[in-house]
Amino acid sequence: MLAYRHAFHAGNHADVLKHLVLAQVLQYMVDKGKPFRYIDTHAGAGGYLLKGAQAQKNAEYREGIGRLWSRADMPAPVADYVRLVHDFNLPGPDEQGNPPVIEKGYTPPLALYPGSxxxxxxxxxxxxxLRLFELHPADARTLMTHFGGRRNAQILNEDGFAGLKSQLPPTPRRAVVLMDPSYELVGDYGKTVAALRDAMTRFAEGVYMVWYPQVSRVEAVQLPKRLSALAPKGWLHVRMTVAQPNRQGFGLSGSGMFILNPPWTLHATLEAVLPWLTQQLAQFDGASYHLEYQPA
Known part of the structure; x- marks a missing residue:
């Protein structure tokens, strides 16, 4: 677990899908006009330097957010997501605290990528x-630096699988939970299911999002089916396949998001966006997507 650093993968095609879905879910919750709690069980560092040594090792962002950065023909939900990354790259206030002067239509260089x-x-x-769990001590310190001063924010240098129990049920009784462990340890698949089962027992009304990698592991293939059994109020499963495994059958072919109690608008949004997005991120002719929805 502690060996994993998301900085090596920041902004790749899996981040694009994950953060597109996350932005849609959070915006839906915000539009309701009622306070809620956002819980991130594996928060990472909160932001990543794309020109740094870790991100540059494989430069995965070039095949993800990099393919969308300068597009002018994006569907509205994709454009909204890219705008969030765009704003994260804008210069901050000067030494006197004055806001920067930014010309209309200015697109900054893609140098940073926002974490969840x-x-x-x-x-x-x-x-x-905000409730942000992060087990890696360096990433937890970075989170504290950038989020510790925010009202209603807590950064917890703890195991998010175990810590989720302390956050449910929330006050007020509205919550969005994101679980995106690295899955470097095969046991993470079982821990994800167990944590979600417990969470649904404590707070069945929550919106729970689980990200998972599309890799050559039986546990990854079985995970969506295991999660669907936990969702009596409905679920949505989206998967996007954009790359081929290497000759040994390994590598990240794509990724998926499984949402328990999804917003009712999410299916139609993804149904309209996925054909375009899959085509833009495709790295081989067989790129495809899968979208399945079980209403409540």
Whole structure:
């Protein structure tokens, strides 16, 4: 677990799908006008330097957010997501605290990529709460530096699988939970199912999002079916396949998101967006997507 650093993969095709879905879910919750709690069980560092040594090792962002950065023909939900990344790359205030002067239509260089906590911070209102779990000590310190001063924010240097129990049920009784462990340890698949089962027992009304990698592991293939059994109120499963495994059958072919109690608008949004997005991110002729929805 501690060996994993998301900085090596920041902004790749899996991040595009994950953060597109996350932004849609959070915006839906915000539009309801009622405070809620956002809980991130594996928050990471909150933001990543794409020109840094880790991100540059394989430069995965070039086949993800890099393919969308300068597009002018994006569907509205994709454009909204890209705008969040765009704003994360804008210069901050000067030494005197004055806001920067930015010309209309200016597109900054793609130098930074926001993690899930930064996507959430950009969308949540002052009345909403952030609960960010991160086990890696260096990433937890980075989160504390950038999020510790925010009202209603808590950064917890703890195991998010175990810590989720302390956050449910929330006050007020509205919550969005994102679980996206690295799955480097095969036991993470079982821990994800167990944590979600417990969470549904404690707070069945919550919106729960689980990200998973599309890799040559039976546990990854079985995970969506195991999660569907936990969702009596309905679920949505989206998977996007954009790359081929290597000759040994390994590598990240794509990724998926499984949402328990999804917003009713999410299926139609993804149904309209996925054909375009899959085509733009495709790295081989067989790129495809899968979208399945079980209403409540």
């Amino acid at each position: 906590p930064s996507i959430a911070r950009a969308l949540l209102t002052p009345g909403d709460a």
